[in-house]
Amino acid sequence: MSALLDTSDGDGRTRVRLAELVALRGRVAKAALPRLESHAMRAGQQHSRLYGRGMDYAESRVYQPGDDVRRMDWRLTARSGRLHTKLFQEEREGRLLILLDTHASMRFGTRARFKSVQAARAAALAAWYVVRAGERVGVMELGGGQRLLRPLAGTRGALAVCGALADLDSATTEPMPESLSDAVLRAQRLARGANRILIISDGLSCDEAARGRLLDLGSKAGVRVLVVADALELALPPAGRYPLEHEGERRDVVLFGERQRREFQQVLGAGQTRLNALAQSLGIPHRTIDTASDPLDAVMALLSPGVRR
Template structure:
């Protein structure tokens, strides 16, 4: 006799993750024109993935690290950026993408269309569908809501598992006290399960100075991409006016009229995304910022497409 399990109530896609929407994103990725996508899944269960190997095909460039072969220096990018860069080449093997998803309380904020947490989940689902279309395995690790981990899996089952975890974690796992990004990166380095690419999705408020060194260390093992999710009020000067704010059932109103007052408000609210973007820039990690009203598809493709370099 089978047990009867109540189907969980799906979110509204604005304040809570909507599983049906995440699953439907598969069709959008399937129709998208993906630049230079080279899937070998049909041929050998493998694809050309960007590894720090010494194959014949150029993959990308990153900031020079001690011990790199000087014969692999990218002189054009070095001249353009003013910093030494090394060329990386790709090998034949099955790729694995690990998505690091920020689930801190700060992500449950939004003034346009949806909360940052919902937008981050949409971006993560698109990344999962993109990865499996390219023949990669995909895994998911959240932070700020406990140590939730989904090991990399292949094919449609892998992407569906990511979508299910995103909806489940959003509905059932409460946000916990702040977890420094440096601790998250250290844990990810131990639990990567062979992932050769990492996509960090965050609003940056957990970004601490110690994360710089650990991101640099992790970049020796995997290609790191950063997707910053921000609200419109965190990205630009808010118009003068009164702004109702609600947190844990308590509703307050913030009056913003003077230009200095509005600028200080925006800088304080957007400190996380500014800090994370600056760190990614300093480490030459490809990074994109999207707001809560944007379509994340182009941003995800621009970060995960083969040969991307920023």
């Protein structure tokens, strides 16, 4: 998938606007990153003789008997007048793979933008967020196209993801349906090395077989789910007439009775209800956003260290 900027950029409402995805870097830059948990070695534990290479500085503390003198923090010692030792933790580069739903159902929205555009914005925010924390990021299509961008590091990685998101959105051929279970199985086979998986979907591809495959995937990587839904899928719609258009055909849906409105909401929101319920039952951290909200808080909540639910 290409990471080059497209001169025919979208409008940001019905089509992804690449310039906006790139500009979201500024939103992430202003966000406060959570303090990473320290797994530094404590006094009395055996130190590796090969510290430094492949090790990441965690913190410094007052010198304790038995500490390796080669790890003295001389600057802090000089400033404080007390001996201090540097503590290190093993450096393990994180790799996030984003599974992005590209099915036709994502090209729908009654507030602000299509679900597909909101999903791309959330994915771009996730990319900028993790590369800022020193992780690699890639994206895989949850759809018939089955395209994959393997995780890359730094600004290059985030820009590559943004370009891939725009490419996926501008595809002229409609992807063939792909179940969530098939996409998860494909992710297990192709995304070797990814230790976190973020699924961004409206849930309509969620099938019963996904339960077992998500359990298998969860034993190898941290799985997170971000559900993107339209306002009409999340709450009972107000009484009224709703003009809907699909493939150039326009129809009016008349909803006045409470039973009509409830049935309409249940049918329209079946995907998000099913995916949220599955994530909840498996103990997978999950959040739901609508098409008009700012996805950053939900993305940070799912990708911050130590999140459990």
